[in-house]
Amino acid sequence: MKERCKMKILFVCKNNRFRSRVAESYFNSVNENKKVFADSAGIIVGAPLTKYQSNVARKAGLRIDGRPRGLSSKLILSRDLIVIVADNVPSSIFKDRSYSVNVVKWGIKDVYVKDEKKILKTIEEIKSKVRSLVKKLEKKER
Amino acid sequence: MRKILFICLGNRFRSRIAEEYFNKTNKNKKIKSSSAGLVYANPISKNTVKTVKKYGINIGGGTPKRIKENDLKNVDKVIVVADNVPISILKIFSKNVISWNIRDTDGGNQNKVENIVKNIIKKVDVLIKKILREGVK
Numbered sequence: 001m002k003e004r005c006k007m008k009i010l011f012v013c014k015n016n017r018f019r020s021r022v023a024e025s026y027f028n029s030v031n032e033n034k035k036v037f038a039d040s041a042g043i044i045v046g047a048p049l050t051k052y053q054s055n056v057a058r059k060a061g062l063r064i065d066g067r068p069r070g071l072s073s074k075l076i077l078s079r080d081l082i083v084i085v086a087d088n089v090p091s092s093i094f095k096d097r098s099y100s101v102n103v104v105k106w107g108i109k110d111v112y113v114k115d116e117k118k119i120l121k122t123i124e125e126i127k128s129k130v131r132s133l134v135k136k137l138e139k140k141e142r
Numbered sequence: 143m144r145k146i147l148f149i150c151l152g153n154r155f156r157s158r159i160a161e162e163y164f165n166k167t168n169k170n171k172k173i174k175s176s177s178a179g180l181v182y183a184n185p186i187s188k189n190t191v192k193t194v195k196k197y198g199i200n201i202g203g204g205t206p207k208r209i210k211e212n213d214l215k216n217v218d219k220v221i222v223v224a225d226n227v228p229i230s231i232l233k234i235f236s237k238n239v240i241s242w243n244i245r246d247t248d249g250g251n252q253n254k255v256e257n258i259v260k261n262i263i264k265k266v267d268v269l270i271k272k273i274l275r276e277g278v279k
Contacts, residue, residue, distance in 0.1 A: 015211065044209050044211050046212070073181050093180060
């Protein structure tokens with residue numbers, strides 16, 4: 001399925017725990033163009049998402065369970081677009097001469113506190129960016 | 143035990159040289175070093191391994207390692223042996239991060255590879271002397 005896709009997107013954040021996972025999950029639920037594939041990865045691999053964050057995400061209609069995935073050069077090289085969902089992942093990592101991939105940065109702040117309101121606000125911010133991306137891709141397709 | 147973590151982009155070449163040379167040269171057994179890369183990559187070419195071996199440094203064994211959050215939190219000093227790894231992301235996890243700003247090799251040019259090896263050796267020698275004088279700071 002992935003191999004047949006015309007466009008492959010990778011959402012990236014610091015740990016692939018929350019922000020990039022939210023983007024991946026929401027993108028795959030709203031995008032109807034089956035030629036576009038999206039997944040996610042993190043720069044530094046750490047502990048998985050807490051149950052609290054996972055439950056809040058569920059309230060926003062998203063399932064983001066599972067273990068974080070680290071970034072690899074193979075992954076970067078096999079994607080057409082890298083979306084840095086985070087504010088604290090420098091885009092210069094992807095500007096290495098061995099990679100030639102399109103990179104966009106959304107600059108979404110991390111949420112460190114157990115604050116449902118803040119987490120939901122961040123999810124909404126990401127959802128809005130994802131909706132714009134899906135629209136942009138639809139326009140391109142036409 | 144004090145710990146130093148050397149970091150480069152793929153943990154194939156620069157950080158591996160620093161780790162191997164540090165552990166071979168440093169006589170203070172209370173200080174150990176390890177290495178990791180920001181992005182998981184395939185191992186370096188055999189030719190480059192051969193060139194580095196001329197300096198008594200073996201970077202041929204093992205597979206590249208990726209940085210883990212806990213590694214960053216559990217070491218006393220993080221040294222970025224690369225010009226293409228931004229230290230801002232590492233500073234989120236560790237307060238003691240410095241950069242040596244070493245360029246990467248394209249793998250093809252032996253002279254370039256040797257110059258990088260010599261440069262890293264020089265930096266590690268200075269580091270070891272400093273550690274002997276002041277400890278890991």
